Amino acid sequence: MTARLLIGAGAMGGAMLDGWAAEGRSDLHLWDRRAADRAGVARLTAIADAAALPRPLAVVLAVKPQAAPEVLAALRSQLRPGDLVVSVMAGVGLAALRRGLGEGPDLVRAMPNLAAALGRAVVALSASPALPLARRAEAMALLRALGALVWVEESEMDAATALCGSGPAYFFRLAELMAQAGEAAGLPATAARQLAAGALISAGALAQTADVADARRAVTSPGGATAAALARFDHEGRLAALTAEAVAAAAERAAELARELETLTP
Numbered sequence: 478m479t480a481r482l483l484i485g486a487g488a489m490g491g492a493m494l495d496g497w498a499a500e501g502r503s504d505l506h507l508w509d510r511r512a513a514d515r516a517g518v519a520r521l522t523a524i525a526d527a528a529a530l531p532r533p534l535a536v537v538l539a540v541k542p543q544a545a546p547e548v549l550a551a552l553r554s555q556l557r558p559g560d561l562v563v564s565v566m567a568g569v570g571l572a573a574l575r576r577g578l579g580e581g582p583d584l585v586r587a588m589p590n591l592a593a594a595l596g597r598a599v600v601a602l603s604a605s606p607a608l609p610l611a612r613r614a615e616a617m618a619l620l621r622a623l624g625a626l627v628w629v630e631e632s633e634m635d636a637a638t639a640l641c642g643s644g645p646a647y648f649f650r651l652a653e654l655m656a657q658a659g660e661a662a663g664l665p666a667t668a669a670r671q672l673a674a675g676a677l678i679s680a681g682a683l684a685q686t687a688d689v690a691d692a693r694r695a696v697t698s699p700g701g702a703t704a705a706a707l708a709r710f711d712h713e714g715r716l717a718a719l720t721a722e723a724v725a726a727a728a729e730r731a732a733e734l735a736r737e738l739e740t741l742t743p
C-alpha cells in the first residue's frame with residue numbers, strides 16, 4: 478500500500494484528509510505549519526522527515542500557490558525516483574512542478590473541490606502524456622475516495638479549475654442572493670436562508686440522476702413561476718454573458734497565478 482504525505486492541511490487539504498479518513502486509511506502522514514492533530518494521521522515535524530517515510534510514497538501538495546517555491550525547494554531533496562507527487566495547487570503547472578522538484582518524481586495535477594470531505598467532489602486530473610498508465614491509475618486510486626475523476630489536458634486545467642475547483646462558490650453565492658431576494662419578497666430571514674440552501678441541495682441531488690438541462694426543463698412548468706424567473710435570468714442572454722465572464726475571470730486568474738509563480742521561482 479502506498480504511503481501518503483499531505484503537505485498543507487488548510488481548507489482543501491483538511492477536506493482531503495476527511496475524505497481519506499472515510500476510507501479507513503492508516504498510512505497518512507501530514508506536514509503543515511500549524512494544523513491541528515488528527516487521529517490516525519502522523520505529523521511530520523519538518524518536510525525533511527519525508528525522506529524517512531516508507532516507500533512507495535505519494536505526496537499531495539495542498540499549500541497556496543504562493544507557497545509553492547518554498548515548499549518545492551524543501552521537498553525536492555527528500556523525494557526518490559518512483560515517488561508520485563500530486564499537486565492540487567491552482568495555476569501551478571507541470572513544468573513549474575518539474576523545475577521545483579527535479580526529474581525524480583512522477584507528477585500529476587489534480588483540481589478537486591471542498592466536497593472531497595464528503596467523497597462528493599469532482600476532480601479534474603492532468604499529467605504529461607508520457608506518464609505511464611499504471612502511474613495514472615495510482616493517482617486515481619489516491620483520489621477516488623474524494624469523488625468523481627475527470628482527466629483533462631494540462632492546457633485545460635485553468636478552465637477546469639474555474640468549473641470544478643471554484644464552481645461550488647458560484648452556487649453558494651447564488652444561494653446567498655436567493656436568500657436575500659426571498660427576504661425582500663417577504664420571508665423571514667431564517668426561513669429564506671433554509672429554503673435557498675435547501676433548493677441548492679435539492680438541485681445537487683437531482684443533478685446526480687439527470688442531465689442538468691433535462692432537470693431544469695422538468696422543474697419549469699410552461700407559463701409557470703419558474704419560467705417567469707428564468708426569463709429574467711436569460712433576458713438578452715445576460716446570465717449566460719455574466720457566467721461566461723465569471724468563468725473566464727477565474728481561469729485567467731489561475732493562469733495569472735502561474736505567471737506570478739514564474740517571478741517567485743528562483
Ligand SMILES: NC(=O)C1=CN([C@@H]2O[C@H](COP(=O)(O)OP(=O)(O)OC[C@H]3O[C@@H](n4cnc5c(N)ncnc54)[C@H](OP(=O)(O)O)[C@@H]3O)[C@@H](O)[C@H]2O)C=CC1
Binds near residue numbers: 485488510548565
Ligand atoms: N479551497 C478550495 O476550495 C480549493 C483549493 N485548491 C488549492 O488548494 C491549495 C490550498 O488551498 P486552501 O486549502 O484553500 O488554502 P489554505 O490557506 O486554507 O491552506 C493552505 C495550508 O497550507 C499551509 N502551509 C504549509 N506550509 C506552508 C507554507 N510554507 N506557506 C504557506 N502555507 C503553508 C497553510 O498554513 P498557514 O495556515 O499557516 O498559512 C495552510 O494550512 C491551493 O493551492 C488552492 O489552489 C484547489 C481546489 C479547491
Ligand SMILES: O=C(O)[C@@H]1CCC=N1
Binds near residue numbers: 567638642
Ligand atoms: O480560489 C482558488 O484559487 C482556489 C482554487 C479553486 C478553489 N479555490
